[in-house]
Amino acid sequence: MDAPQVCVDTPAADGEMPKRLAGSDKVGSKPGGQATVSAAIDPWLVAVFDVAANRWRSIADRYTVGVGRSSGDAALRDSPGMAAPA
Numbered sequence: 213m214d215a216p217q218v219c220v221d222t223p224a225a226d227g228e229m230p231k232r233l234a235g236s237d238k239v240g241s242k243p244g245g246q247a248t249v250s251a252a253i254d255p256w257l258v259a260v261f262d263v264a265a266n267r268w269r270s271i272a273d274r275y276t277v278g279v280g281r282s283s284g285d286a287a288l289r290d291s292p293g294m295a296a297p298a
Contacts, residue, residue: 213245214238214241215236215238216236216237216249216260216279217279217282217283218235218253218278219232219278219279219283219286220232220234220258220275220276220277221276221277221278222258222271223271231283232257232258234251234254234257234294235251236250238243251258256268258270258271259271272281276289276291277289277290277291277292
C-alpha cells in the first residue's frame with residue numbers, strides 16, 4: 213500500500229520553505245495497477261503573514277504541485293492557478 217504525498221513548491225525568493233506538504237492518503241492497488249487520488253489544497257497553505265502590513269498575503273499566483281512517494285520523488289507535476297486568501 214502506497215501513501216502518495218501532495219507537495220506545493222513555493223518560490224524560494226520569498227524566504228519560505230521551498231516545499232509544503234498539502235496532504236497524503238493511503239492508496240490500495242496491486243503492483244502495476246492504477247488508482248485515482250484527489251486532494252484539495254487549502255489556500256492558506258500558500259500564504260504568509262505580512263507583519264508590516266498586518267495581513268495574510270499570497271506567496272505567488274502560480275505554484276508547482278507535485279505528487280509522489282515523497283516530496284523529493286514527485287513523479288507527477290503541474291502548475292495550476294490557485295486563489296490565495298484575501
